[in-house]
Amino acid sequence: MPSEFDLIKNYFTRPAKRTVLSVGDDAALIRVAADHELAVSTDMLLAERHFFAEDDPESLGHKTLAVNLSDLAAMGATPRWVLLSLALPEVNEQWLARFATGFYTLAEQHGVSLIGGDTTRGPMAFSVTIMGEVARGQALRRAGAKVGDEIWVSGTLGDAALALAYLQRRIQITPHAAAAVLPRLHRPTPRIRLGQALLGIAHSAIDISDGLLADLGHVLQASNVGAEIRLDALPLSETLRAYWQEDVARHAALTGGDDYELCFTAKAAQHAAILKIGKRLKLPLACIGRITRETGLIVRDTDNQVLNFEGTGFDHFA
Amino acid sequence: MPSEFDLIKNYFTRPAKRTVLSVGDDAALIRVAADHELAVSTDMLLAERHFFAEDDPESLGHKTLAVNLSDLAAMGATPRWVLLSLALPEVNEQWLARFATGFYTLAEQHGVSLIGGDTTRGPMAFSVTIMGEVARGQALRRAGAKVGDEIWVSGTLGDAALALAYLQRRIQITPHAAAAVLPRLHRPTPRIRLGQALLGIAHSAIDISDGLLADLGHVLQASNVGAEIRLDALPLSETLRAYWQEDVARHAALTGGDDYELCFTAKAAQHAAILKIGKRLKLPLACIGRITRETGLIVRDTDNQVLNFEGTGFDHFA
Numbered sequence A, B: 001m002p003s004e005f006d007l008i009k010n011y012f013t014r015p016a017k018r019t020v021l022s023v024g025d026d027a028a029l030i031r032v033a034a035d036h037e038l039a040v041s042t043d044m045l046l047a048e049r050h051f052f053a054e055d056d057p058e059s060l061g062h063k064t065l066a067v068n069l070s071d072l073a074a075m076g077a078t079p080r081w082v083l084l085s086l087a088l089p090e091v092n093e094q095w096l097a098r099f100a101t102g103f104y105t106l107a108e109q110h111g112v113s114l115i116g117g118d119t120t121r122g123p124m125a126f127s128v129t130i131m132g133e134v135a136r137g138q139a140l141r142r143a144g145a146k147v148g149d150e151i152w153v154s155g156t157l158g159d160a161a162l163a164l165a166y167l168q169r170r171i172q173i174t175p176h177a178a179a180a181v182l183p184r185l186h187r188p189t190p191r192i193r194l195g196q197a198l199l200g201i202a203h204s205a206i207d208i209s210d211g212l213l214a215d216l217g218h219v220l221q222a223s224n225v226g227a228e229i230r231l232d233a234l235p236l237s238e239t240l241r242a243y244w245q246e247d248v249a250r251h252a253a254l255t256g257g258d259d260y261e262l263c264f265t266a267k268a269a270q271h272a273a274i275l276k277i278g279k280r281l282k283l284p285l286a287c288i289g290r291i292t293r294e295t296g297l298i299v300r301d302t303d304n305q306v307l308n309f310e311g312t313g314f315d316h317f318a
Helices: A004-011 A057-075 A093-109 A159-167 A175-186 A192-197 A212-223 A238-243 A246-255 A268-281 B004-011 B057-075 B093-109 B159-167 B175-186 B192-197 B212-223 B238-243 B246-255 B268-281
Strands: A019-021 A028-030 A036-046 A078-088 A113-121 A125-135 A150-154 A204-207 A226-230 A262-266 A285-292 A296-300 B019-021 B028-030 B036-046 B078-088 B113-121 B125-135 B150-154 B204-207 B226-230 B262-266 B285-292 B296-300
Touching (some): A004 A093, A028 A078, A028 A113, A036 A057, A036 B078, A036 B125, A057 A078, A057 A125, A057 A175, A057 A192, A057 A204, A078 A093, A078 A192, A125 B036, A125 B078, A125 B125, A159 A238, A159 A246, A192 A268, A204 A212, A212 A226, A212 A262, A262 A268, A268 A285, B004 B093, B028 B113, B057 B078, B057 B093, B057 B125, B057 B175, B057 B192, B057 B204, B078 B093, B078 B192, B093 B113, B150 B268, B159 B175, B159 B246, B175 B238, B204 B212, B212 B262, B212 B296, B238 B246, B268 B285
Parallel strands (some): A036 B113, A078 A113, A113 B036, B078 B113, B226 B296
Antiparallel strands (some): A019 A028, A036 A125, A036 B028, A078 A125, A150 A262, B019 B028, B036 B125, B078 B125, B150 B262, B204 B262
């Protein structure tokens, strides 16, 4: 007789592509394409820390995979395989079916196969390992930024921070605005196609999960360079501008996490090529500053004054 | 300033072998050897379910990796890379240092490199993804058992069950006996070299984590065959025999989990070759039965009577 935790596994068994052996043995078996490297990343998401147990299960299924896909996007890798471990306090079939729907809908959009995992009873937690392929030596790394590079970000920044402020009742917004920003927090779009398009063009890349200042800081540290970014170049959504004064909105764009856009650097000669990529992908790409020889991260105001930022977490703010 | 969770990462950053890019980017990059497949498996371990928060941290570090290595052993794969995610309620540097010692000591014994992971604050939990290489098409699977195959197990069975009974104060044993069986529960030895030696010899393999009956049952189901095993052929340690009557000891060997020995099947013509492998590895290998055409798992007593087993979990027993 199958246990209730065997039942869980039934929700997560679908045919796997490009896989020698999938769910149901001691290990899965995969073959990495010739002349390619395997990019592999893992994330653990805990209830009350990364999400709330009451969150919509379909969104949770989406986000659990999306944040991992975002890591591969930042490498320029093509996602192929994923492992999912679930700890759940009880087996609720309706909840599971909806979580699986959110997870698989995104997985299938990106051609990703679930090839293994683990289920257990416990405080709600998800652990995902994502694997993708990238041509040998081509992956985008944090450590590649060069002095003189332009710094770019995709999409708009700070929307997830506005959604969080709304959920925490720190701000009131219209249903229309809520519908615009909540998906930024709950159903982020991993920038897979952008990462792939930047192979051979960008010198470095990272995904913005902890906030632009923090994540760009990782690139600078890994590359042993500095940066200057311009406040007025930060891409802000209409919704963000409608609800927050300019300084608050920009602070959110600099320090708000969970946007899952890409930040990347490339030589200035690639400027036009990068704008063309954005046009092709229908994804705005904004040049927000430059990589400098002098280490440290400087933010310049519209009148060229240097701003000082203490701390980089949005939690410390407002 | 590094956060306390950055400090954690410092405990888990050592040079990685056979790795293009290790800890510290959005993803790690690895190259799988030509003509090899990647075997990949993941496990999540939760406090109070798979271990106790008060357990010796060095043993926890060992076991967290060992149970994953055991999955690769069952495939005959050579372990290469591992990802480790830690959720911890607080940062205790002494605890971390000891956990890392247990983890790395075993990792280095097997030439395994830690190439990524995640750390977060929360109820204590570990999630490991292990990756290894195996020559194309050679991996041992659950689905390969053939009618007429002999069924083998490595080492002795039931010792971890005795250790658990001792820890739960269901039985009193001498310090000498405790020293013999506690490591079976807390520091299991993954049978990596045995799995590798069985490539091309065994038809199927699985590691015994849930108990022999349950795990052999997975092989039978995957292979669409049945089995007969002989009670008197079960390998029992001297310690087990000293504390439990024969029927209790055998029941523990059949249903006790956490032994992490291998169960495998091979044609009878390989009998002598398998005994030779056991001799070379200094690891007893016991032939305990046969694969049958008729599905189902039959256990025969010494007088050839068929025994009936309800349930397969040791928890239901005694």
